[in-house]
Amino acid sequence: MYDVLIVDDEPMIRKGLTKILETSGTELADIRTAENGLEALALIRERQPDFLFTDIRMAKMDGLELCGVVARDYPFVQIVIVTGYDDFEYARQGIAYGVKDYILKPITKKSIHQIVRRLVDAERQRETAQPSLSRSNEWVAATEEAIWTLQENGAAHAVETLLEELREKGLSVQRQAGIAGELCELLVRRLNERDVYALELPFRTDGIRTTEELRARLMDFASAAMETLRAKRRGRAKDPIEEAKKYIEEHLSRDFSLEEVADLLGLNASYFSQLFKQMTGETFASYRIRRRMELAKQLLAVPHRKITDISYEVGYADHPHFTKTFKKVTGDTPKQYREKLGIDR
Numbered sequence: 001m002y003d004v005l006i007v008d009d010e011p012m013i014r015k016g017l018t019k020i021l022e023t024s025g026t027e028l029a030d031i032r033t034a035e036n037g038l039e040a041l042a043l044i045r046e047r048q049p050d051f052l053f054t055d056i057r058m059a060k061m062d063g064l065e066l067c068g069v070v071a072r073d074y075p076f077v078q079i080v081i082v083t084g085y086d087d088f089e090y091a092r093q094g095i096a097y098g099v100k101d102y103i104l105k106p107i108t109k110k111s112i113h114q115i116v117r118r119l120v121d122a123e124r125q126r127e128t129a130q131p132s133l134s135r136s137n138e139w140v141a142a143t144e145e146a147i148w149t150l151q152e153n154g155a156a157h158a159v160e161t162l163l164e165e166l167r168e169k170g171l172s173v174q175r176q177a178g179i180a181g182e183l184c185e186l187l188v189r190r191l192n193e194r195d196v197y198a199l200e201l202p203f204r205t206d207g208i209r210t211t212e213e214l215r216a217r218l219m220d221f222a223s224a225a226m227e228t229l230r231a232k233r234r235g236r237a238k239d240p241i242e243e244a245k246k247y248i249e250e251h252l253s254r255d256f257s258l259e260e261v262a263d264l265l266g267l268n269a270s271y272f273s274q275l276f277k278q279m280t281g282e283t284f285a286s287y288r289i290r291r292r293m294e295l296a297k298q299l300l301a302v303p304h305r306k307i308t309d310i311s312y313e314v315g316y317a318d319h320p321h322f323t324k325t326f327k328k329v330t331g332d333t334p335k336q337y338r339e340k341l342g343i344d345r
């Protein structure tokens with residue numbers, strides 16, 4: 001599945017090109033559009049496309065300037081310039097920016113389909129590129145040793161080594177994240193073979209859109225592994241995240257902070273926040289709210305319980321705030337939720 005971004009200041013061109021791409025027979029995950037280079041860059045920073053189709057003459061930032069920025073900051077985006085005859089020689093300057101092809105206006109279905117097939121073929125060739133088995137084993141071995149011996153600099157160096165090799169392969173960020181996830185799974189198995197600690201360290205690839213986000217996710221993974229080893233070697237056999245969840249369940253009726261829980265666990269608050277998100281997929285605050293609202297739903301199902309009393313029992317002294325939060329999470333006010341259950345009080 002491939003993402004496409006179309007950039008043109010003519011609405012009819014954007015609409016026409018979108019319809020042609022939709023009938024290309026290629027599995028396209030998403031087709032987005034922008035009317036100038038600045039708007040396009042904002043969309044690219046939000047999520048990097050695989051293919052970029054751009055006009056040249058546009059206000060605010062023209063197509064060639066956009067191509068220059070994309071070539072510098074997002075080198076694996078395949079660029080196609082959509083241009084008129086008058087701009088063709090001008091468009092040829094795009095070669096310096098790695099432009100893959102040109103489409104002369106008026107665009108035709110045949111020319112677009114041919115270009116899309118070429119782009120997809122090139123993308124597939126890049127995606128089949130993988131680090132060699134020996135290089136992968138070397139990386140896992142080096143990272144395993146760094147984590148096992150709690151060498152933070154060694155782990156950081158290993159992350160940079162992996163990212164550099166993946167970049168050299170010309171892989172998309174999404175494909176890089178997939179390979180990194182597979183290697184991290186192997187790494188955890190290798191660490192567990194060395195000890196009886198039974199580490200459980202999932203590597204999440206969702207939401208990774210840039211190399212910086214992948215780097216941060218890998219560093220969080222390595223930090224979580226080392227902190228888990230430190231804790232277990234100090235004799236603290238209990239899982240800090242499970243302990244945190246238990247504490248939350250036992251104290252849903254009162255206000256407490258992330259810092260308070262981190263302190264009880266003997267962890268740095270910032271690290272604990274990252275570890276909690278890494279292991280649960282939720283922030284500490286969102287997890288606590290979700291559990292409070294789940295308890296509130298259970299209590300609301302009991303007819304004789306007053307809604308104001310329930311708000312106190314789930315940690316909300318401010319009843320309007322409870323009502324607002326409940327509706328944001330469930331889509332209903334507490335009263336509406338009860339009415340759906342057939343409780344009219």
